[in-house]
Amino acid sequence: MSTRSGKNVLITFGRSFLTLELARLMNAGGHNVFIADSMRFPISRFSNSVQKVFRVPRPKFEPREYVDEIARLVHAESIDLVIPIHEETDILAMAQDQFPPECELLLSDFLTENRLHNKFEYQVLLDGLGIPTLKYAQVRSEEELTALDFDRPFALKQVYSRGSQEVYKVNPGEVPEGLAFDPLNPWLAQEWLKGEKYCTYSVCHRGKIYAHTVYPVRYAINGQSCLTFEPIIHPGIDEWVAQRVKEIDFTGQIGFDFIEHPDRGLYTIECNPRSTSGILMFEPHNRVDRAFFGDNDEVIRPDPDARKMLGPGMLLYGWRKSALEGNTLRGFARDYRRTDEVISQRDDIGPLAGIPLAMGNILLNSMRYKVGLAEGFMHDHEWDGQQI
Template identity: 35%
Template sequence: MTTDPTGNPAVMNVLITGGRAPVALELSRLLRDAGHRVYVAESARHHLCRVSSAVERSYRVPPPRHSTAAYIDELARLVEELDIDVLIPLCEEIFYISASLDRIIGCRVLCAGPEMLARLHHKADFMIWARELGFTIPVTRLLNNPEEWNNQTDEAARMGEAWVYKPAYSRFASKVILPGKFTGEQGGLAGSRRLAAPPGLCPAAPWVAQQFIKGAAICTYSVVHQGELAAHAAYGSGYRTGKAGASVYFEPLEHPGAFEWIQRFVRATGFSGQIGFDFIQAEDNVLYPIECNPRATSGIHLFAPEDGLVQALLGPELLAQHGSISIPRSGKKAMLALPMLACGLRPGPGGLNRWNRAFRAAEDVIFRKEDMRPFREQFRVVYHAYRLARQNKISVTEALTDDIEWNGE
């Protein structure tokens, strides 16, 4: 890889996948501000990057989940035609790309191998791996059929224990069942009512039961090169889409414990690529991993152009040589303004005053005066997701990822 006289990567052609995600828009703008040419490959008809001035051109490609071979063929064609230097997958299409790396030649692809990605994505397998590496984890059980589900929930009710239930393959906290949701008891699932097994529960679509840990939630985003951190951000979120949904507010945190945990984990596994972790800092200060996202996460929104995220993504070996790690230094808070406005209807602890202060302190990740069209595009994105959700009888959140998600296929 060539560099300019300052040691930064020379101008590159970068192909991004997952253009529907706000982080894709954020990264496109960061890359453009650093002088690089950004192209986007996306299967959705409407998406944020499609209309952004930060993007040279957006290409609509086949859906990776439903037409995998055609999707990979089109990516390979774009890599050759556009003379792409780096391909950066951002959402769950990464699993389909990783499984076909031998067919995408001529550029660097920022992702790990398929076996590692699958192990990190599966919510039980990741916990087993963390335990094998010596980390303290919440008690976690894999539930493969209704009988195992009934035994688990009956025992939890009998013992008065609090558990969290979620699909082994899921994203954005969709379908998560928190303690007390069905009994009305905040502390747990104690009570006479049985928690019915979810439809479709089987070895191909298992669920996970995880010990409920009371404490503060901590999320992270990191760029890793051959087991060494090149960029890192930790953040908290006081506002989500629902009680257990996806975060819509991102507040930077300095958390040495999370940094050390991740550094130890990626060194032990030799991971390369983008990765995010969700932790709970328990009341006794023990840090528990909850799940892993081996892809981009919302921590990207915390990086300003001068923070060096672009260099970490395009030239991580340069940072590794000098032992440098790019971190957000501006202290900026970020939010998704539309769902954050919806949070104002049910502001939670602290009420409207706390919500109002948070809203005023943060920057919308989509709105930019010099790049207005993505702000308008988001309404089209939501509308089409709503129609798909109605048609397929799924949630809007699920509709947003229906054609790219990977569930162990």
């Protein structure tokens, strides 16, 4: 056991660059960092900011075994705080009674987590709070799909889905053929609105924000999953997020996706009640680790001139036309050169050297589950509404 004076922190989903960055930030704050993942070689394994890495069962396919192992690690390593990163958050939320009271799980109760995660239930929640929403409907069958009464284009996506998965843009009277209908994971039809897109990231305890940032959507995988991150100040979004977090008494990490129309104003599209890429913009001197324990008085924000990117993602997707409206190779090269890559750090070069092994694991996952590379990255940590 380490003799460092900080807390013992267990972070899940060790393959994620978000986990790697959070491990570095926690380590810089003096805490002892432990990592859990179902892969043998998650990128965080190679970081000198990590004390130990544990291989655990796959939460999507072995949820009970996953919870049992995380609970065992909490006892064995005297963990003070568990920080879930991806959709294993929902699974852990269903099993909070298995953890000792002296260990905090940075998440909310399962009902809250699920209402925010489920894209249809999230819109229902907003309706109940009196928040304007884009027109929406749940679609559970071919009959409901053909009966939709949208008079303008709409998005069609499953209620449990994530940025790597397909979103259909559907024109009125034209419906996609061959859709599969899963009773546990129906579809959401949501009005398609053009406008400026923004994402947020916040760390919260009991309805209060302790760290927060807003960033515009620029380079992104098919316009969905951001590849570059630059913080901005948007008072309207700041106020909106603070009010919603307070109303639902939220604890954990949370991100909202917004679209702002010049005439109709601001709408939230969906919510991610877990870690998002906003964490990548914080630096050690920001001391965002304090927010995870609720130790700060003022809301912690990243430096206003922060410019970060996911280097491997930019090289794979950022140069494509679909990554940015009006994208050119010259513009891509310019932006790539002037943006800081989040994996490479002079005092922690292990993750850069470990990329081939980490990517090899993801490729094996893609082959094993017969999914694309982006989905293979997270497939065994997804949660689509199943009870454990």
